[in-house]
Amino acid sequence: MTLPTRRVVVLGLALTVGPAPAQQPTPRHATPLTIDVLDVGQGDAILIRSPEEKTALIDAGPSRHVVELLKARGITTLDLVVVSHHHADHYGGMAAVIREFRPRFFLASNSSHTTRHYLGLLELVRDRGIQAIGPTDRPRRIELGSVLGRTGGPAGDRAGARPADHRGQALSFGRGAGAGQGDRPEAAGGDPADGHGGVSHARTCH
Amino acid sequence: MPIRLSIDRFEGDRKRIAVLLADDGTPINFPKALLPKGARADDGPTLQIERDAEATKRVADATKRVQDDLRKRDPEGDIKL
Numbered sequence: 001m002t003l004p005t006r007r008v009v010v011l012g013l014a015l016t017v018g019p020a021p022a023q024q025p026t027p028r029h030a031t032p033l034t035i036d037v038l039d040v041g042q043g044d045a046i047l048i049r050s051p052e053e054k055t056a057l058i059d060a061g062p063s064r065h066v067v068e069l070l071k072a073r074g075i076t077t078l079d080l081v082v083v084s085h086h087h088a089d090h091y092g093g094m095a096a097v098i099r100e101f102r103p104r105f106f107l108a109s110n111s112s113h114t115t116r117h118y119l120g121l122l123e124l125v126r127d128r129g130i131q132a133i134g135p136t137d138r139p140r141r142i143e144l145g146s147v148l149g150r151t152g153g154p155a156g157d158r159a160g161a162r163p164a165d166h167r168g169q170a171l172s173f174g175r176g177a178g179a180g181q182g183d184r185p186e187a188a189g190g191d192p193a194d195g196h197g198g199v200s201h202a203r204t205c206h
Numbered sequence: 207m208p209i210r211l212s213i214d215r216f217e218g219d220r221k222r223i224a225v226l227l228a229d230d231g232t233p234i235n236f237p238k239a240l241l242p243k244g245a246r247a248d249d250g251p252t253l254q255i256e257r258d259a260e261a262t263k264r265v266a267d268a269t270k271r272v273q274d275d276l277r278k279r280d281p282e283g284d285i286k287l
Contacts, residue, residue, distance in 0.1 A: 126275055141284040
C-alpha cells in the first residue's frame with residue numbers, strides 16, 4: 001500500500017492498564033498517546049508513543065529511510081519493534097532501525113516464508129542479543145506503559161487459511177491500532193470489551 | 207528459457223534504474239548496477255530465471271534454525287515494557 005501523505009493521529013484519551021472498574025473515572029495523563037503513520041512510501045511504519053514515553057515501531061517500511069523519520073521525531077530509543085509479516089516493504093528498514101536504536105524487544109511471527117534478506121534480519125536480532133518474542137498458543141499481553149497490546153495466536157493465522165507468505169502477526173493496541181495478519185485489512189482492531197479503548201482507528205495492515 | 211529484453215531507458219535518482227522491455231512491451235524496472243558492465247540503452251540483453259530448490263531449502267532451513275534460537279530466548283507470557 002502506498003501512503004501518499006503522512007497521517008498523524010494524536011489521542012488525548014487516557015488508556016489504562018487493565019480494565020478499569022466501571023464506577024471509577026479513567027485516570028488521565030498529561031501527555032497523550034500518539035500514533036504516527038510514517039510516510040515510508042510502500043509498506044508501513046507506525047510509531048506508537050505511550051503517555052509514559054514508551055515507544056513501539058510497527059513495521060519499518062522498505063528501506064533505512066525510516067531511521068531519519070524516527071530521528072526527526074526525536075526518537076533515540078525504542079522499546080518494541082514489530083514485523084507484521086515477512087514482506088520487505090514492511091521489514092526492509094528494520095535492520096537499520098535495530099542498528100540505530102537497539103530496541104529492547106523484537107516481535108515477529110514464525111511464518112516459514114523467508115528470503116535471504118529476511119534471514120539476515122533474524123540473524124541480526126540474534127547476534128545483537130535483542131530479546132525476541134513471538135506468537136504463542138494463547139494471546140500475549142504487552143504493556144507499553146499504560147497502553148495495552150495483545151498478540152494473536154500462533155502466526156496470527158487461522159488454521160492455515162492464509163498462504164505462507166501472508167502469515168503475520170496479529171497485534172492490537174487499545175481498540176484500533178494494530179499490526180495485521182499480513183496484507184489483511186479486516187484483521188486489525190482490538191477488542192472493545194477490553195475496556196482500554198480510546199484509539200480512534202489506525203492499523204498497519206492493508 | 208532466456209527472456210529477451212531491450213534496455214529502453216534509465217530512470218530515477220542518478221538514473222540507477224534501467225527500464226527493460228520484454229518483447230510484448232512489459233516494463234521491468236531493474237537496478238542498473240546489476241546489468242553487465244557497459245550496458246546501455248538499446249542493448250538487447252537476455253534474462254534467465256530458474257528455480258533453485260537447493261538454495262531455497264538452505265535459506266528455509268537456516269531461517270528455521272534462527273527462529274528456533276530466538277524462540278528459546280523468548281521469556282513467554284505477558285510482556286511489560
